Amino acid sequence: MAMLEVKNLCAFYGKAQALSDVSISVEQGETIAIVGANGAGKSTLLDSVMGLVKNTGSIHLDGQDITGKKTGHMVRAGIGYAPERFNLFPHMTVRDNLMVGAYTARTDIKKNMAAVHRLFPRLAERESQETSTQSGGERQMVSLGRALMSSPRVLLVDEPTIGLAPKVVGEIAAVLKRLSAELGLTVIITEQNANFALSLASRLYVLEGGHVTATGTADELSKDDQLAKSYFGA
Amino acid sequence: MMQIIVQGLLLSGLYALIAMGFMLIFSIGRTLNLAYGAYIMVGGYIYFWLSQQLGMPKIVGFAGAVMVGALMGFLKHRLIVKPLKGDAVAVEISTLILAIIMQSVMVLVFGDASKILLPIIPGVVTVAGAQVTFNILAATVMSWIIIAALYAFVRGTHIGRAMQAVSMDEKGAAISGVDPDKINMITWAISGALGAAGGVFFASYTQLSPQMWVAPVIISIAIVIVGGIGSIIGTLIVAHIIGFLEVSIVALWAPELRGVFTMLLIIGVLVMRPQGLFGREEH
Numbered sequence: 049m050a051m052l053e054v055k056n057l058c059a060f061y062g063k064a065q066a067l068s069d070v071s072i073s074v075e076q077g078e079t080i081a082i083v084g085a086n087g088a089g090k091s092t093l094l095d096s097v098m099g100l101v102k103n104t105g106s107i108h109l110d111g112q113d114i115t116g117k118k119t120g121h122m123v124r125a126g127i128g129y130a131p132e133r134f135n136l137f138p139h140m141t142v143r144d145n146l147m148v149g150a151y152t153a154r155t156d157i158k159k160n161m162a163a164v165h166r167l168f169p170r171l172a173e174r175e176s177q178e179t180s181t182q183s184g185g186e187r188q189m190v191s192l193g194r195a196l197m198s199s200p201r202v203l204l205v206d207e208p209t210i211g212l213a214p215k216v217v218g219e220i221a222a223v224l225k226r227l228s229a230e231l232g233l234t235v236i237i238t239e240q241n242a243n244f245a246l247s248l249a250s251r252l253y254v255l256e257g258g259h260v261t262a263t264g265t266a267d268e269l270s271k272d273d274q275l276a277k278s279y280f281g282a
Numbered sequence: 283m284m285q286i287i288v289q290g291l292l293l294s295g296l297y298a299l300i301a302m303g304f305m306l307i308f309s310i311g312r313t314l315n316l317a318y319g320a321y322i323m324v325g326g327y328i329y330f331w332l333s334q335q336l337g338m339p340k341i342v343g344f345a346g347a348v349m350v351g352a353l354m355g356f357l358k359h360r361l362i363v364k365p366l367k368g369d370a371v372a373v374e375i376s377t378l379i380l381a382i383i384m385q386s387v388m389v390l391v392f393g394d395a396s397k398i399l400l401p402i403i404p405g406v407v408t409v410a411g412a413q414v415t416f417n418i419l420a421a422t423v424m425s426w427i428i429i430a431a432l433y434a435f436v437r438g439t440h441i442g443r444a445m446q447a448v449s450m451d452e453k454g455a456a457i458s459g460v461d462p463d464k465i466n467m468i469t470w471a472i473s474g475a476l477g478a479a480g481g482v483f484f485a486s487y488t489q490l491s492p493q494m495w496v497a498p499v500i501i502s503i504a505i506v507i508v509g510g511i512g513s514i515i516g517t518l519i520v521a522h523i524i525g526f527l528e529v530s531i532v533a534l535w536a537p538e539l540r541g542v543f544t545m546l547l548i549i550g551v552l553v554m555r556p557q558g559l560f561g562r563e564e565h
Contacts, residue, residue: 098456123459135453144443144446148455152458153459
C-alpha cells in the first residue's frame with residue numbers, strides 16, 4: 049500500500065484549472081521528485097495535497113481517505129510541508145518558529161526539537177535570532193525544521209534549492225537524504241533542477257502544463273531524448 | 283509636578299488596557315474594529331446592571347461584563363468578519379454600524395441620561411503628595427495585571443504563538459496545523475473581553491453613557507497608530523506617552539487642548555514613520 053496516493057487530481061484557482069488528472073504515489077520511506085519548469089503546477093500540486101487549493105480527485109494517506117480535508121487535518125494526519133517561499137514568521141525567533149510547527153504535536157516537542165537540532169546544528173546556535181535577519185539557506189533550514197516539528201510521516205518539500213548557494217544546496221541535499229535513511233520519512237520534492245532531484249529521488253514525475261507527462265526512474269526517463277534534453281542537460 | 287506624574291501614570295495604565303484589545307484585532311485580524319468602543323460601553327453597562335441595579339457582588343459584575351464582551355467579540359467574528367473576509371472596508375463600515383446599533387440598544391434599555399458608576403473600590407489615598415482615588419489606583423493595578431497576563435499568554439503559550447504566527451503569515455500558520463479562523467475567533471473573543479474589562483474601569487473613571495464608546499476608540503486608534511502594529515510593549519509605552527501628554531496639557535496649559543496634541547502626534551507619526559514608533563515595516 050502506498051504511503052501517499054494522489055489520484056486524478058484537478059486543481060483550480062477560481063475558474064482557471066491549474067492541474068489536470070494528476071496521479072502520483074509514493075511508498076513508505078521512498079523519496080520521489082516532481083520535476084517541471086516554472087508554472088508547470090509543481091507548487092499547486094503540493095498546495096492541493098495540503099488542502100490549500102480547491103481541488104477534485106482523491107488523496108489517500110497510508111490507506112486513509114483524506115480527500116477534501118482542511119490543512120490542519122492534513123498536518124495532524126502526518127503530512128509536513130516546507131513551501132518554496134518558506135512562509136516563516138519573520139519577527140519571531142527561530143525557536144518560536146519551530147514551536148509553532150509543534151502546534152499539533154505537543155507531546156513530541158523535546159524529541160522533535162532534538163532531531164531538528166541534530167539535522168541543523170546551526171538552528172540550535174541561532175535559536176534566539178529572528179528569521180527576518182537570516183540568510184536564505186538558514187530560512188530553508190527553519191522551514192524544514194518547522195515541518196519536522198509536526199512529527200510528519202510524509203514530508204513535502206517545494207523547490208528546496210531555489211536561490212541558494214551551491215554549498216548550502218549540498219547541505220540541504222545531505223539533510224534530505226538523512227530524512228528517509230535515518231528517520232524513515234517519505235519525501236516528495238519538487239525541483240526544476242532535475243539533476244539535483246535525481247541525486248535524491250528513486251523515481252521522478254515530469255509535470256508539464258498541469259499534466260504528468262512522464263514518470264519513471266532516472267534510467268528510464270533519460271532514454272527519452274526529448275526529456276533528457278529538457279531536464280537533464282543532455 | 284508629582285500630581286502630574288501620579289495622574290499621568292494612572293491614566294496611562296487605563297489607556298493601555300483600553301488599547302490592548304484594539305491592538306490585538308488590528309495586528310492579528312488586520313481589522314480596524316471601529317465597534318471596539320461598543321465592548322467598552324457594553325462592559326460598563328453590564329457591570330452597572332449586575333452590581334448596581336441587581337446588587338450582585340462587584341466581582342460577579344466584572345466577570346459578567348468580561349464574559350459578555352468575549353461573547354460579543356466571538357459573535358462579531360462569526361456573523362460579520364468571517365463572512366466579509368477579505369473586504370476590509372465592508373468590515374469597518376459594518377463594525378461602525380454595529381457600534382451605533384449597540385448605542386441605540388443601550389439608550390432603549392438604560393435610557394439616554396448619563397449614569398454614575400459607583401467606585402469599584404471607594405476611598406482616597408495620598409500617593410507622593412497627590413490625592414488618588416482607590417478606584418483609579420485599582421484600575422491601574424488591574425491594567426498592569428491584565429497586560430502582564432496577556433503578554434505571558436501571547437509569548438508563552440501555543441495559542442499565543444499561533445496568534446502571532448497568523449498575524450505574520452497565514453499560510454505558514456496553516457501548514458503548521460494552526461486553524462487561522464479559529465485563532466481569529468479566539469482573538470476577537472479576547473479583544474471583546476479586554477474591551478469590556480477596560481469599559482468597567484473607564485466608566486468608573488468618567489461616567490456611563492450611551493455615547494461613551496467614541497472617546498476610547500479614538501484613544502485606541504491613536505495609541506495603535508503611534509505605537510505600531512503588533513507590539514504589546516509599544517502599545518504600553520505609547521499609552522504612557524499619550525497619558526502623560528494629556529495630563530500635562532490639562533494641568534499646565536488648557537483642558538480644551540487635551541486631545542489636540544494627541545491628534546498632532548498621530549499626524550506626525552503617520553508622515554514620518556508610518557509603521558509607528560515600535561512597529562515593523564510589513565514584508
